[in-house]
Amino acid sequence: MRELRRRTLLSAIGGTAVAGGSLTAAGAGIARAAPQRPSPVDPNIKKLLDRMTVEEKLGQLQQLPWAVSTGPGGSETKDVEDAARAGRLGSVLNIFGAKSSNALQRIAVEESRLGIPLIFGLDVIHGLWTTFPIPLAQAASFDPEVTRRDAEVSAKESRTNGVHWTFSPMMDVTHEPRWGRVAEGCGEDPYLTTAFAVAKVEGYQGEDGSGLDSKDHIAACAKHFVAYGGAEGGRDYNTVDVSESRLRNHYLPPFKAALDAGVATVMASFNTISGVPAHGNSHTLTDILYKEWGFEGFVVSDWNGVDELIAHGFAEDGADAARLALNAGVDMEMASTDLAKHGKKLLNGGRISERRLDQAVARVLRLKYALGLFEHPYVDEDDAIDKPSAEARKAARETAARSMVLLKNDGKALPIEKSARSIAVVGPFGDSDDLLGTWTFPGAAKKFPSGKVLAAVKAAAPHAKVTYAKGVNAEGTDTGGIPAAVAAAKKADVTVVVVGEPPAMSGEAAARSDISLPGGQEKLIEAIAATGRPFVVVLVNGRPLTVGSWLKSAPAVLEAWHPGLEAGNAIADVLFGKVNPGGKLPVSFPRTVGQIPCHYNHESTGRPYSADNKYTSKYLDLPPDPQFAFGHGLSYTDFEIGEPKLSRESVSARALRKGDTLEVSVSVRNTGRRAGDEVVQLYVHDIAASIAQPVRKLRGFRRVTLEPGRSKTVRFRLGAEDFGFWTNAESGEFRVEEGAVDIYVGNSSEAGTKRRLTIT
Numbered sequence: 001m002r003e004l005r006r007r008t009l010l011s012a013i014g015g016t017a018v019a020g021g022s023l024t025a026a027g028a029g030i031a032r033a034a035p036q037r038p039s040p041v042d043p044n045i046k047k048l049l050d051r052m053t054v055e056e057k058l059g060q061l062q063q064l065p066w067a068v069s070t071g072p073g074g075s076e077t078k079d080v081e082d083a084a085r086a087g088r089l090g091s092v093l094n095i096f097g098a099k100s101s102n103a104l105q106r107i108a109v110e111e112s113r114l115g116i117p118l119i120f121g122l123d124v125i126h127g128l129w130t131t132f133p134i135p136l137a138q139a140a141s142f143d144p145e146v147t148r149r150d151a152e153v154s155a156k157e158s159r160t161n162g163v164h165w166t167f168s169p170m171m172d173v174t175h176e177p178r179w180g181r182v183a184e185g186c187g188e189d190p191y192l193t194t195a196f197a198v199a200k201v202e203g204y205q206g207e208d209g210s211g212l213d214s215k216d217h218i219a220a221c222a223k224h225f226v227a228y229g230g231a232e233g234g235r236d237y238n239t240v241d242v243s244e245s246r247l248r249n250h251y252l253p254p255f256k257a258a259l260d261a262g263v264a265t266v267m268a269s270f271n272t273i274s275g276v277p278a279h280g281n282s283h284t285l286t287d288i289l290y291k292e293w294g295f296e297g298f299v300v301s302d303w304n305g306v307d308e309l310i311a312h313g314f315a316e317d318g319a320d321a322a323r324l325a326l327n328a329g330v331d332m333e334m335a336s337t338d339l340a341k342h343g344k345k346l347l348n349g350g351r352i353s354e355r356r357l358d359q360a361v362a363r364v365l366r367l368k369y370a371l372g373l374f375e376h377p378y379v380d381e382d383d384a385i386d387k388p389s390a391e392a393r394k395a396a397r398e399t400a401a402r403s404m405v406l407l408k409n410d411g412k413a414l415p416i417e418k419s420a421r422s423i424a425v426v427g428p429f430g431d432s433d434d435l436l437g438t439w440t441f442p443g444a445a446k447k448f449p450s451g452k453v454l455a456a457v458k459a460a461a462p463h464a465k466v467t468y469a470k471g472v473n474a475e476g477t478d479t480g481g482i483p484a485a486v487a488a489a490k491k492a493d494v495t496v497v498v499v500g501e502p503p504a505m506s507g508e509a510a511a512r513s514d515i516s517l518p519g520g521q522e523k524l525i526e527a528i529a530a531t532g533r534p535f536v537v538v539l540v541n542g543r544p545l546t547v548g549s550w551l552k553s554a555p556a557v558l559e560a561w562h563p564g565l566e567a568g569n570a571i572a573d574v575l576f577g578k579v580n581p582g583g584k585l586p587v588s589f590p591r592t593v594g595q596i597p598c599h600y601n602h603e604s605t606g607r608p609y610s611a612d613n614k615y616t617s618k619y620l621d622l623p624p625d626p627q628f629a630f631g632h633g634l635s636y637t638d639f640e641i642g643e644p645k646l647s648r649e650s651v652s653a654r655a656l657r658k659g660d661t662l663e664v665s666v667s668v669r670n671t672g673r674r675a676g677d678e679v680v681q682l683y684v685h686d687i688a689a690s691i692a693q694p695v696r697k698l699r700g701f702r703r704v705t706l707e708p709g710r711s712k713t714v715r716f717r718l719g720a721e722d723f724g725f726w727t728n729a730e731s732g733e734f735r736v737e738e739g740a741v742d743i744y745v746g747n748s749s750e751a752g753t754k755r756r757l758t759i760t
């Protein structure tokens with residue numbers, strides 16, 4: 001199917017597929033792709049290129065923002081229209097709506113000399129009208145279908161409103177909970193991120209072979225290329241110093257898999273990669289992306305990313321920045337205008353080549369053909385979806401509940417008993433409609449804000465008396481409302497404390513040095529705990545939090561993340577047990593900020609932690625493990641995971657390299673009294689390798705639903721890409737070495753029984 005779609009994209013413009021390795025989407029890409037052959041230029045594109053002036057060619061490489069700015073600066077709509085009319089514009093971002101996009105498209109198609117249509121791009125990150133849970137939450141579902149549903153709904157809502165291209169999915173693996181953009185990705189693991197990246201690309205672009213020109217699909221963008229998640233200290237846009245092996249094992253796999261899934265475009269990242277800014281990095285953009293992987297689409301810069309090569313201290317001026325970016329492999333410039341301004345002079349001076357310019361233009365035109373824009377440049381204004389459909393709302397509600405993680409549940413405090421006669425909802429997010437999370441389309445946030453927890457609790461418990469007291473604001477030091485919240489809790493059978501981070505505290509340019517609950521929210525929890533009355537805590541946030549001392553006194557904690565449009569209903573579904581939570585953490589929750597980086601897939605050290613030995617790797621004042629580990633998550637029922645079985649105990653490295661596989665099977669049983677979901681997780685650890693390996697690496701997961709008393713056998717198939725790793729060779733070397741590998745199976749990155757496999 002994947003191959004079919006890839007061909008469909010190409011056949012739309014008469015190209016031929018570049019030879020690639022026989023890779024599975026979830027794989028790291030062991031087989032090296034054949035070096036890129038010069039791309040055969042489609043005759044239509046060739047004809048068009050022959051008619052274009054240099055200015056018009058440079059125009060195709062320019063993307064300008066419309067009315068909304070999602071970065072510093074912006075442009076006047078009048079300038080955008082003039083550029084479109086003059087044929088000096090290839091794409092516009094942040095334009096939305098069938099009417100306005102048609103109006104601008106009409107200028108490009110009917111008033112410019114060659115009539116080349118524009119591509120309209122927008123950050124549709126987790127929904128347009130129908131806001132799904134934030135991507136980090138979606139990853140917590142450990143169910144890629146969740147993200148596929150988001151992408152399918154988003155694609156339809158976007159395309160009918162004139163948007164052809166989303167700057168999503170974000171696939172930056174990160175070990176930095178301080179980084180605000182942890183909310184936009186899938187957390188700390190490359191394998192999990194890969195699975196979600198593929199599902200999202202397929203959801204946006206379609207898997208059914210109908211192609212990008214269908215009304216149901218939009219082009220996706222794999223971003224940010226690459227290693228952006230490694231920003232020092234979690235400060236956005238910051239430096240990344242990364243070895244080739246870390247780059248290839250950790251940051252690149254989701255991108256490679258997205259390419260294999262046919263992703264149309266890639267966006268360069270704001271960071272440096274070992275000293276060379278990503279926008280000027282020919283190693284990543286040309287050597288790896290185009291030559292090694294045979295990428296067929298185009299690379300768009302990030303907002304002002306080309307011009308920022310100057311601030312990076314890499315380019316001397318705008319002309320230099322344009323030259324460096326184009327020559328490194330950036331095809332389209334977003335927001336800044338260095339290429340359009342200086343391109344002609346650079347060309348005349350021989351500092352950029354006509355061949356490279358034509359190549360970049362051909363890549364952009366190829367997507368325009370694939371999207372069907374030459375034949376159907378306009379959208380039907382009567383078709384525009386202008387609100388979430390009932391079906392889309394249902395998907396938003398189900399996926400939000402499916403993404404929640406039950407962190408703690410002492411004494412089965414949750415679900416709330418049906419017999420509860422009085423319920424107090426307290427906390428700044430208890431009656432808030434601001435639970436959509438980061439990156440929501442401004443129009444959607446106003447027209448379709450999130451449902452409130454208070455209203456949903458009232459609807460779910462119609463016979464109970466439900467009261468509300470805010471207690472404290474989400475930020476600030478005022479604790480004056482705490483006594484009223486305490487009074488409400490004292491009168492209630494159970495109190496639901498809804499606390500967290502306002503959406504603006506995560507996402508782009510939203511790093512925090514303190515990742516605990518802001519303002520007086522911890523004080524509020526402590527005051528409720530002091531009443532001695534039953535209570536549960538619901539967290540709504542965009543990153544891992546340090547949960548602090550209040551955790552001890554809270555019987556139950558539900559991590560709801562920023563759940564999106566159906567926030568209230570989805571939270572109530574889980575609180576009252578209509579949905580049994582089955583999500584797992586896609587990120588470790590550190591105990592303190594000082595413990596960061598704190599991730600499960602860290603490398604082995606020469607002095608691994610030992611409680612009895614001072615001279616081991618640890619903090620004197622902290623236990624070695626996180627507060628909550630990657631993969632952790634409870635359920636209202638109990639599961640038992642059996643001993644894993646290997647289909648064989650040894651396998652040769654040679655056979656693995658040739659495609660041999662083995663099976664790991666394990667049984668999982670629901671030993672409790674309710675139906676529920678467990679995520680069976682498989683991790684590997686290569687005991688001795690020529691490059692120190694992570695102590696555990698996720699290489700398989702399966703979310704299963706089981707009725708009480710029922711069991712299921714889960715089977716994982718493992719091959720070379722699960723046991724091998726990339727070395728530090730710049731040219732890309734993937735090795736499967738001989739030796740012992742431990743295979744762990746369990747319900748989190750900490751739990752698990754193991755079996756040893758010998759690779760001979």
Ligand code: NOJ
Pocket residue numbers: 070071093123167223302303508
């Ligand atoms: C900057 C962000 O880094 C990127 O993710 C986004 O797509 C662009 N701005 C456009 O808004």
